[in-house]
């Protein structure tokens with residue numbers, strides 16, 4: 001286990017990367033700190049009448065752009081340091097993919113698997129109330145999204161509670177990752193996994209990098225182990241499988257399964273649903289300790305569960321040649337160093353799982369502008385589109401870029417728009433990171449941080465310091 005905290009780990013990467021920039025020390029300090037963090041305890045009435053007191057947090061790492069943006073996780077392990085670290089990663093992630101938000105993150109310390117639906121609903125609504133009370137949620141202030149242990153149902157309860165508590169406000173844009181029927185956007189559920197797929201596809205397309213690893217370019221035939229078959233893990237695995245890669249291992253909290261000749265993902269999901277466990281999947285080998293399953297042979301390892309899954313203890317035994325950091329912080333800094341020395345290609349979280357926030361940004365744009373992508377071109381003449389966009393700019397005080405204007409005006413199907421917008425974003429960002437990695441002779445994580453710090457610093461510089 002790492003002896004420094006998660007937030008310290010993030011800041012160590014920041015420090016290493018900032019040495020490759022020419023930014024003033026004072027400004028670097030402003031960027032690095034977490035601007036505000038809210039810790040709250042509140043009661044939850046369980047279905048049997050017992051009262052439990054739960055702890056929850058929301059951290060807003062950087063107010064250089066508003067709203068701040070970041071998921072909410074329900075996990076027994078969550079604490080203030082973790083939430084601040086994840087909020088900081090959100091700041092850098094948004095910058096890397098040019099999403100104009102600051103970073104935030106929220107968490108409730110609870111095992112969501114042990115809650116009934118009614119209990120989850122009460123918990124979510126009360127947490128929303130606490131955030132509203134302190135001004136830690138709102139369409140132009142701080143906009144949550146799903147993360148570990150939460151999904152679109154929680155987002156639906158949040159928007160409903162927010163609307164009830166703020167009857168004068170336009171509530172839809174207070175949270176993203178909502179069901180499509182509640183002003184969500186098609187493609188958001190699978191967006192993070194799709195982004196992971198695009199990022200790894202880009203990494204595998206670089207011939208010189210693949211040659212160094214002794215791999216052929218492309219995804220076809222690559223053997224993949226996935227840890228965590230939740231939102232991010234399942235969807236990334238699905239896209240990899242569709243692209244001709246082979247899922248050879250799946251590791252879940254109850255154990256893992258492995259078959260060197262490949263597993264059929266949909267059959268694994270059906271088996272898990274029917275048996276409440278992935279263990280015993282026909283034709284596969286059971287792995288009792290799923291963490292050990294990460295050490296099995298494969299080309300690409302996709303940790304998509306929680307942080308610190310690979311530490312200095314198990315890193316030396318990892319056989320994968322590429323690590324796709326679908327989860328946030330799955331490697332400790334010691335593990336990262338060991339694996340980079342071994343020549344493993346690590347595609348870092350702050351870039352790789354940015355697909356979720358990218359599509360969340362599209363959803364938020366759709367909500368604040370009250371448009372249905374795919375229809376607007378048919379319903380409005382160009383002139384009324386322009387005046388509507390101007391009205392939004394005046395109301396929100398922000399200027400849309402040419403790209404955003406196109407996105408809001410184009411007469412295209414929502415899924416196509418979202419997917420192509422996501423693909424462009426992931427492809428461009430990988431190109432920028434790869435160039436920085438070459439120019440400064442640093443690994444992809446440090447290269448990603450350099451790009452993020454430079455982009456955030458420009459905004460701090462132009463705004464200056466109040467008063």
Ligand SMILES: NC(=O)c1ccc[n+]([C@@H]2O[C@H](COP(=O)([O-])OP(=O)(O)OC[C@H]3O[C@@H](n4cnc5c(N)ncnc54)[C@H](O)[C@@H]3O)[C@@H](O)[C@H]2O)c1
Nearest residue numbers: 147148149192228229230231232252253305327328353356
């Ligand atoms: N959901 C998003 O859009 C999103 C966006 C960016 C990053 N992330 C990150 O991706 C990671 C996963 O998030 P998610 O939304 O997919 O969560 P999720 O709750 O949908 O899925 C997590 C999965 O991991 C499994 N799991 C838990 N502990 C495990 C263990 N010890 N070993 C193996 N499997 C285990 C769970 O059973 C679950 O199936 C988190 O680090 C999160 O911060 C999520």
